[in-house]
Amino acid sequence: MRSEHERSGESAFYPWLLLAYPPARDLAEGLVRQAGPAAICLAAFVVLYTLSVALSFRDRHRTAAAALAALVVVTFLLLTRFAESWFHLTTLMTIACGAVVRGRAVYAVLTALTATLALLMWRAGAGGEDISMTLWGAAVGGLVVSIVMKLFSMIAELRRTREELAHAAVAEERLRFSRDLHDLLGHTLSVMVVKAEAVRRLAPRDAEAAARQAADIETAGRQALREVRATVTGYRGRGLAAELASARTALAEAGIAATVRVPESRMAPEADALMGWAVREGVTNVIRHSGARACEIRLDGAILEIHDDGRGPGGSGNGNGLRGLAERAVALGGTLETSAADGFLLRVTIP
Template identity: 75%
Template sequence: MTRKPEIPGRDREGRGSGVTGRPGDLGALAFHPWLLLAYPPVRELAEGLVRPAAPAALCLALFVALYALSVTLSFRGRRRAATGTLVALVLVTFLLLTAVAEGWFYLAPLMTIACGVVMRDGPVYPVLTALTVALAVAMWWNGSSWENISLSVWGTAAGGLVVSIVLKLFSVIAELHRTREELAHAAVAEERLRFSRDLHDLLGHTLSVMVVKAQVVRRLAPHDAEAAARQAADVEAIGREALTEVRGAITGYRGRGLAAELASARTALADAGISTAVTVPGARPAPELDALLGWAVREGVTNVVRHSGARTCEIRLEGTVLEIRDDGRGPGASTLGNGLRGLAERTAALGGTLETREDGGFLLRVTIP
């Protein structure tokens, strides 16, 4: 399996990796070259410019070890151990700068770099401010010039700030990658839901009409073969039309529109022996509204044919309010099947409402603002 690229020093949940050779260790290694800032003190020790040399060398070795350890522990996700190591590093740094080797102030940026790494998700700015102020006071106490103090303070503060900002940027990028993947999964799930809903709406209505016509064929076959043949031809035509609609749904086709659905509804209701009255303005609605009203007619008439046992059905459109009313029993006002739920979702997407009510029959009302 191909492994997706990850942000250095972070795992899939955004934590530091704790396995050697994984991104956590790679992220820590990226900060180890900064230890080259410790080269001048090493050179001074080698040239015998620091006295006493043994305590200075011991403190310098401890400083280097604590820096590397704090950065590594932080990228491995061991926050508590990394914070404790950072505190020890700060103490050793100020011990070096105030008591052992007063001129090694260029080690201070390493201290704040480690601080930026360890505390990148914590109160890094107040801590960096406190360390920078303490460094300035320590340098002033040791008689450093204001020029040296300003340069050291700027380098110390900038080191920690830049590292903290860069690591937070990597964290944001990793979060964006995860969010993009989640949105992609959500889009796929939504498309699957849309597709299944469309197939239900398309095939549910069509199969209901085919069943009704098949029943008509069965009743007519013993007495009127010619009429039965015509109904059988209608079943064939409806099946072909359903195949076309399914192919259209696969390519994103959403519906046939109000006029086509009304024509299909009249045929389906007439074949089911249900008297139909249609009151619809001649003007064609806007495309999105036309598609929605067509779906509403399709779903409403399907329910009338399937569930109502009605004798009459009225379809009325006034403005953007569509009503389908029958004198049957309906599927139950409190029970929404998959088709009505899908219709309700489509209606809500356009800011409208869907209402069902039993009132001397069954009423389906779709209202669009």
């Protein structure tokens, strides 16, 4: 579907048909020899001009070029056979030329047309001033229209590019949202699974302890629901302190000895959120994939390390969680590194 700019641009070409009024008046007043054929040619001229312009705005360039070629033939037929004084019609011809012919070819075509027109006017006995004025109007009309058509083409290209960028942004946002959801729920669901296993083990022999674990599952589920809602409205992360507290509990429930060496520090909100995400993702991988017995979380200035003595995340090492965490780190000018030597090490560094 054509844009409003294209429709308004096309409509701006049609008022120039008023240049055909003087020839029509000459025909009506009987001032033209062979009035019948001349009238037919003038009507064909108007139709071909309209058709050339309309087709050029509808990207039917081959058909528009054919209509333009016919228009050129009819124009010079009028000037050589019926009405040698209708030279101002050539302005309409070059306007149509500027609309149809694209690129550098328009300069060659306009040069050929104006040179032919100058020759015809000279042979008809026109004066130098008349020739120069007519040629100036014809050449400038075609060039201006060519520039305008190029601008229309650039506007259309920019509009298509903007739409493609919008689609790409939507796709990127969907991917970001899916990774955020994975990061949020992966940890919480891992904790819930561990606690559910504890409930299953404790239920036959300690109903009270099993009930406490079940209450923790309920609390974790409610927390997950709140986090999902926060994600939908623009989630930014809970921060390092909150994630460390959750990590201690989760590791203990999973039977993994936790060592936390994180001094109290004040970070920028973006850095605090990133470190919180790193703890959440790292501890989730430790619980779900590593088979570790011990895990150490250490913060040294702007470097956070999560090190366990297990086998690492295995096939999930390049999963959505670590990939999303790496993207967040890069966005802040930081880096994410992993190492599988002597257990698994996750290191996040920020400026």
